[in-house]
Amino acid sequence: MARVKRHPVICVLFSMGMAFATAPAFAQVDFTGEWNPLYHEDGPERLPGPELGDYTELPINNAARMRADSYDADRISVVPEYQCRPHGVDYSMRGLGNLRIWREFDTATQKLIAFHTHLLAWDSERTIYMDGRPHPPAYADHTWQGFSTGVWEGNMLTITTTHMKTNYLRRNGVPRSDKATLTEHWMRHGDYLTVVTVIDDPVFLTEPLVRSDNWFLDPGQGIGVFGCESEPEVPRPTGTVPHHLPGTNPFLTEFARWYGLPEDAVRGGAETLYPEYKSKIKPYNPPAKCERYCTCTTLFNCNVSSR
Amino acid sequence: MNRVLALAALTAGLIGAQEPNFQNPNFQNPNFQNIEEHILPVQGSVYMLVGAGGNTTLQVGKDGVLLVDTQFATLAPKIMAAVRTLSAMPVRYIINTNVHGEHTGGNGAIAKLGGEGAIPRIIANDHVLNRMTAPPAAGQVAVPESDWPNDEYFTPTKDFFFNGEAVVVYHMPAAHTDGDSIVFFRRSDVISTGDIFTPETYPVIDMTRGGSVQGIIDALNRIIELTVPAKYQEGGTYVIPGHGRLCEEADVVEYRDMVTIIRDRIQDLIRKGKTLDEVRAARPTLDYDTQYGGGATGPGTERFVEAVYRSLGGK
Numbered sequence: 001m002a003r004v005k006r007h008p009v010i011c012v013l014f015s016m017g018m019a020f021a022t023a024p025a026f027a028q029v030d031f032t033g034e035w036n037p038l039y040h041e042d043g044p045e046r047l048p049g050p051e052l053g054d055y056t057e058l059p060i061n062n063a064a065r066m067r068a069d070s071y072d073a074d075r076i077s078v079v080p081e082y083q084c085r086p087h088g089v090d091y092s093m094r095g096l097g098n099l100r101i102w103r104e105f106d107t108a109t110q111k112l113i114a115f116h117t118h119l120l121a122w123d124s125e126r127t128i129y130m131d132g133r134p135h136p137p138a139y140a141d142h143t144w145q146g147f148s149t150g151v152w153e154g155n156m157l158t159i160t161t162t163h164m165k166t167n168y169l170r171r172n173g174v175p176r177s178d179k180a181t182l183t184e185h186w187m188r189h190g191d192y193l194t195v196v197t198v199i200d201d202p203v204f205l206t207e208p209l210v211r212s213d214n215w216f217l218d219p220g221q222g223i224g225v226f227g228c229e230s231e232p233e234v235p236r237p238t239g240t241v242p243h244h245l246p247g248t249n250p251f252l253t254e255f256a257r258w259y260g261l262p263e264d265a266v267r268g269g270a271e272t273l274y275p276e277y278k279s280k281i282k283p284y285n286p287p288a289k290c291e292r293y294c295t296c297t298t299l300f301n302c303n304v305s306s307r
Numbered sequence: 308m309n310r311v312l313a314l315a316a317l318t319a320g321l322i323g324a325q326e327p328n329f330q331n332p333n334f335q336n337p338n339f340q341n342i343e344e345h346i347l348p349v350q351g352s353v354y355m356l357v358g359a360g361g362n363t364t365l366q367v368g369k370d371g372v373l374l375v376d377t378q379f380a381t382l383a384p385k386i387m388a389a390v391r392t393l394s395a396m397p398v399r400y401i402i403n404t405n406v407h408g409e410h411t412g413g414n415g416a417i418a419k420l421g422g423e424g425a426i427p428r429i430i431a432n433d434h435v436l437n438r439m440t441a442p443p444a445a446g447q448v449a450v451p452e453s454d455w456p457n458d459e460y461f462t463p464t465k466d467f468f469f470n471g472e473a474v475v476v477y478h479m480p481a482a483h484t485d486g487d488s489i490v491f492f493r494r495s496d497v498i499s500t501g502d503i504f505t506p507e508t509y510p511v512i513d514m515t516r517g518g519s520v521q522g523i524i525d526a527l528n529r530i531i532e533l534t535v536p537a538k539y540q541e542g543g544t545y546v547i548p549g550h551g552r553l554c555e556e557a558d559v560v561e562y563r564d565m566v567t568i569i570r571d572r573i574q575d576l577i578r579k580g581k582t583l584d585e586v587r588a589a590r591p592t593l594d595y596d597t598q599y600g601g602g603a604t605g606p607g608t609e610r611f612v613e614a615v616y617r618s619l620g621g622k
Contacts, residue, residue, distance in 0.1 A: 063598075084539050086540070141545070177598055241563070241567040
C-alpha cells in the first residue's frame, strides 16, 4: 500500500474546507420544528366555523357574493365527493393547524432543496421548493396544496403558490378560484411563527385578501392521524347538488341580525374594509348580551348557544 | 369522394378555417404558425399533448401508438414529431371524442404520417361518421374521406386491449353532440373526456348536432362514477379534458356542480314564464361568467345561456 505523502498546502486547503463546511448553509431563519396554532385571530370563523352570510373583511366581487349566497352546506353531507375534500393551501393553516416543518437538503452539495410541512387537518403535506425551479406550465394538474417556491427576503421567507384547485376563502361558500395566486411571508420571532398570506384572485377578488396566522413552538407536540373516508349515508338521486336558487336562501340575514350589524356591511366588498366605510353605515349596536361564540379561544370551549 | 372538395377542405385548414361546418365555436382560427406541441406525462402509458384545438391524449407501448383526437391537419407533422419523442412504433388507433374539426381534423394527415403502411383504425361513435359523410350544407365544405372514422360503433361501449391495458370507449348520448365518446385507460387509470368537460370554459352544447344540457350533466356524472380519487380527493384517476389543463375527479365535480346549478336556475326561470331575453337579464350565470364565459357579455356566456334555455324547452 502506497504511503500518502501529506503536503502542507493540502492540509491548509482541507482545513479551509472544513471551516466552510461547518458554516451555516444559509444565514436565514430555521423554521424546523413542531408548531402549535394560536386562534386569537378570527377565532369563531376558524374553529366552530363562519356564520352563513358573513362576508365581512373579504374584498369580494358580485360573482363571489352570488356563489356564496347559493351555497348549501348540505353539499358536504349529501355529496360523497365533498366529504373528504380538504382545505386548500391558503386556508389550511387557519384550520386545525398543528404544524410540523422540516427541511430537505441535497446530500452532495448540502444546499437546501425544500421545506416540507405537515398539518393535522386532512394530513395535508406540502413542499416549498427553495432550489429555484420554475412553476409548472398552465396545463399541468392543480392540487389542494398547489405548487410552492420560496425565496429569502432577509430573515423572512416569501413563498409563491400557484396551481391550486378551486376552494374557498371562507367555509360558508365564499369561493376562491383555481386561477388565484397565494403569496406567503413566514417570519419567526423567537418561539413564535407568524405567517401573512396574500391571495390574489382575478375571478373573485377586487383587491388582494391579506390575513395572518400565528403559532408557538411546541417541541412536545404530537400530531395524530386525521383520517377520513367518504361514506354515502344519505339516499339521493345521482348528481344531486344541493344549492339555493337566487333569492331563496333564508339564512343570509341571520348573521347581521344576531350581531346587530348593517346588512350591507356584512356582504363584504373592498369598500367595507376601510375606515371611511364607517361613515356610510349607522352606528354599531351590539347585542345587549353576548350569546354566541363569546369565549372562543380554542376548538373545544366555544359558546355556541342556540338562538 | 370528391378530391376537389377534399383539397378545398385541406386548404381551408391551412389558413386556419378548416371544416367550418364542424368547428367548435369556442376554438376558431388558431394561429398555427406559432403553435408548439407540449407533452405532459399523465400516468402509466398515457400522455397529454397540448397544442391547438382540442387536447390530444396519447398512449404508447409495445403494441404501438394510440391517439385520442387529432387537433388540426396542419398540425399533424408537429403532433407526430412529439409522438416520435416517445415511440417509434406506428399509430394503430385514433379515437375521436366528437365530430368537431379541432378533434378530427388531423385524422387523415396523422394516419398518413404515422401509419407506416398500415391504416390506423379510426374509432368514433356512428353519429360522428354519419355527420361527416352527410352532404355538406350550402357554403360549407365536405370532410375529406381520409378523416372519416373507419371503425364506428353504435353500442353503449366499445372495448379492446392495447399496450397492456383495457381501453374502454363509452358513448355519452346527447351531450356536447350526439356522438360524444369518452375513453377510459383502465390500467393507467386515465380518462379522456372530449368536450363534455372543458374546465376553463362553459361547455359548448351543439344542439344542431344533438347536444343537450341534460346530456352534458349525465355524462359528467358518469365520469364522476368512473373516477376514483386517491387520499383526500386528490390523485387516483386523472382526467384529460377536451380543452384546458389536466384534471382529477374534484375538478370534474366543480364543473358538474356549475352546469347543474345553472340548469336549475334557468329551469326555474322557464317555469316562471321568462323569455330568453328576460333570462339573460336575470344573469343566472353571473357567479360563473368570469371563470368560464369570458365575462357577462362574453361569447361563451351568451351562447351557453341560450343553449341551456333552448335545451330545456324554452321558447
